[in-house]
Amino acid sequence: MKLATFIKNENQRLAVELDNILIDIEETAKKNNWEEIITDVMQVIRFQPSQIQDFENRVKEVVASGQAVVVEKEGLEWGPCVTQPHKIICVGLNYRKHADETNAPYPEVPILFNKFDNTLTGHQSEIVVPSVTNELDYEVELGIVIGKKTKNVSQEEALSHVFGYCTVNDLSARDLQMRTHQWLLGKTCDDFSPAGPYLVTSDEVGDPNNLSLKTYVNDELRQDSNTSDMIFSCAEIVSYISQHMTLEPGDLILTGTPEGVVFGLPADQRVYIQPGDVITVEIEKLGKLTNKFVEEKALTYA
Template sequence: MKLLTFVDQGEQKLGVKTDHGIIDISASVKNGINFDIKTDMMDVISGFKEEVARLQDFIDYSISENKAVFVDEEEITWGPSVTRPHKIICIGLNYRKHADETNAPYPEVPILFNKFDNTLTGHKDEIPVPKVTKKLDYEVELGIVIGKKAKYINVDSALDHVFGYCTVNDLSARDLQLRTPQWLLGKSCDKFSPVGPYLVTADEVGNPNDLSLKTYVNGELRQNSNTSDMIFNCAEIVSYISQHMTLEPGDIILTGTPEGVVMGYPEGEQHYLKPGDVVTVEIEKLGSLTNYFTRE
């Protein structure tokens, strides 16, 4: 199932993309259908597989009875596909070729840092380039969304706790990131984590460790890799984090970026993002996420 959020009169609403179009779930519920389902993205995530099954039954019925309310995909204002995560946890230097391009040794354990919810934004949104950076970089990343509380879980059962996956652009102000040994400042400016357009349930994605990833800047292909190049795979990441903190439904884990970032280019060929640029990051089975960069 492909879930999404869109903004209607200031309210973030749940949508589901189907073969017939995008269904406005709350509007469809109000259209005389007597189903006990959740209409908020975070509630669906917390309900995990059982809630997805109820939602699917509702969608099938509402379409068959001509009671589904659809919205125009070209006209909606997209929200982040995960709206209120308790934690945003990121993994640094997790692709072999990305470590190679930045002349960094492969980490022996996952490198963890965090972002905050001020960084969240959606597909097609405008992102102001902060005045405090001259080196804004893109990073296509596979996002793991937790659906079931996880603590001290082993690798073999780790993916059983995953609700689904999404495309994320882990925007990074390199001059701020590398100013100190702590990366947080360069990762946490406003709207530095576009997420979407969809949150795709784990059953529809299958193996998350074999998905192609790409980044385009103004139509030019900059990143082109596969999650199989990750040093620590998705199950290993979820298990490792769970040994140190409890993962809650709705938590997002950003799993690292492949080679092709601006920072990895030779000096003199580094063309960082600027106002007027258009960046699209895409991941196989998860969709393409586009954002427009403007002046702050």
């Protein structure tokens, strides 16, 4: 099942894509007199497995009977495919060839840092290039979305705790990131984690460590790799994090980026993201996430 979020009347709404048709779940529920009206993807993430299956079957039934309310994708305002993660946890230097291109040793344990929900935005949204950075970089990453409360889970059982996966661009202001030994500032500017368009349930993805992933900058291919190049697999990451903190349904884990980032080039060849650039990150089975970058305008809040 492919879940998505879109914006209508300034409110986030849940959609499901089936047979390349995007369905407005709230309006479909009202039209068909469903007892429960589901308005947000987080509700589905917190479902029990039997509830998820019942929900999917119900959506398929209304589509087959012609009773679904369809949302036109053209001109749609997309939201992040995960709307309210309790935690956003990221893994640094988790691809062998990315570590190689940055002359970094392979880590012995996952390098973890965090982001916040101010970084979330959606497909096709415009993203401001902050005036405080001159070195904004792209990073295509596989996002893991946790489906149930998880603590001290084994590697063998870890993926059974995953609800689904999504495409994420872990934007990184390299000059801010490297200003101190803490990476946080370079990772947490507004809209630095576009995610989507879809959250795809794990049953449709299969092995998360066998997915191609790519980045295009103004239609030029920059990153082209496979999640099989991860140093720590998805199962290892989920298990490791759960040994240190309890993971909750909806928590989002970013699993690292492959080679091909601007920062991996020789210093005299680095051309970072500029206003006007259009960047698409793509992961097999999960879809393409595209954003245009714009110049920052002065904005203050009293």
